[in-house]
Amino acid sequence: MGKIKVVSFDVESTLLTPDFSQAVWYEGIPSLYAEKNGISFEEARAMVVKEYQEVGDQRREWYDIKYWFERFQLGDYQALLEGYKHRVSCYPEVMEVLSSLSKEYTLIVVSSSTREFLPYLLAEIEGHFARVFSSVSDYGQLKTPAFYLKVCQGMGILPCEMAHVGDSWQFDFLAPKEAGIEAFHLNRGGYAKNDKSLTSLADLEARLLGR
Numbered sequence: 001m002g003k004i005k006v007v008s009f010d011v012e013s014t015l016l017t018p019d020f021s022q023a024v025w026y027e028g029i030p031s032l033y034a035e036k037n038g039i040s041f042e043e044a045r046a047m048v049v050k051e052y053q054e055v056g057d058q059r060r061e062w063y064d065i066k067y068w069f070e071r072f073q074l075g076d077y078q079a080l081l082e083g084y085k086h087r088v089s090c091y092p093e094v095m096e097v098l099s100s101l102s103k104e105y106t107l108i109v110v111s112s113s114t115r116e117f118l119p120y121l122l123a124e125i126e127g128h129f130a131r132v133f134s135s136v137s138d139y140g141q142l143k144t145p146a147f148y149l150k151v152c153q154g155m156g157i158l159p160c161e162m163a164h165v166g167d168s169w170q171f172d173f174l175a176p177k178e179a180g181i182e183a184f185h186l187n188r189g190g191y192a193k194n195d196k197s198l199t200s201l202a203d204l205e206a207r208l209l210g211r
């Protein structure tokens with residue numbers, strides 16, 4: 001096994017709690033939609049959620065706030081993101097894990113969150129990362145095996161020299177694994193099924209050493 005040089009992190013539900021995005025998608029956008037169409041918040045939320053579901057998380061539009069603001073004709077998304085930035089919150093172990101791992105590895109972010117969201121999400125922790133990749137904004141795709149190979153190329157490393165960790169079985173575990181990357185599945189609040197699954201990022205360092 002090659003030595004891991006780069007450790008890559010998913011963002012939402014991995015480093016950061018989903019609070020900020022939840023607030024934007026399920027409170028902020030429905031509120032604006034209700035106001036614009038003169039309907040109740042509950043009605044607006046039901047309609048908006050139905051439209052999200054029609055698109056679904058397998059299409060890149062799902063992740064694209066510009067697309068949704070245009071679709072719902074809601075004007076400027078910037079003020080909404082600003083208004084919710086106090087809801088951005090890291091999981092408790094993250095700061096310590098990042099400062100410890102950064103002594104040994106180059107750390108990067110590999111996210112399907114868009115460039116509109118990432119400055120808010122990463123505001124407190126950006127300094128730990130050598131590079132931030134947004135699959136949707138930078139490559140117009142979801143986190144596919146082909147995308148992960150482009151990340152490795154971008155970092156000038158072989159897939160076997162990179163580890164990735166994230167909460168999505170499909171996008172953070174199966175896809176990087178298929179690309180030849182050492183993938184770890186984060187199952188917060190669940191249980192670790194095997195030596196490639198974690199219940200907290202605190203276990204990551206030991207797993208990397210124990211490979």
Ligand SMILES: [Mg+2]
Pocket residue numbers: 010011012013014166167168
């Ligand atoms: Mg995630």
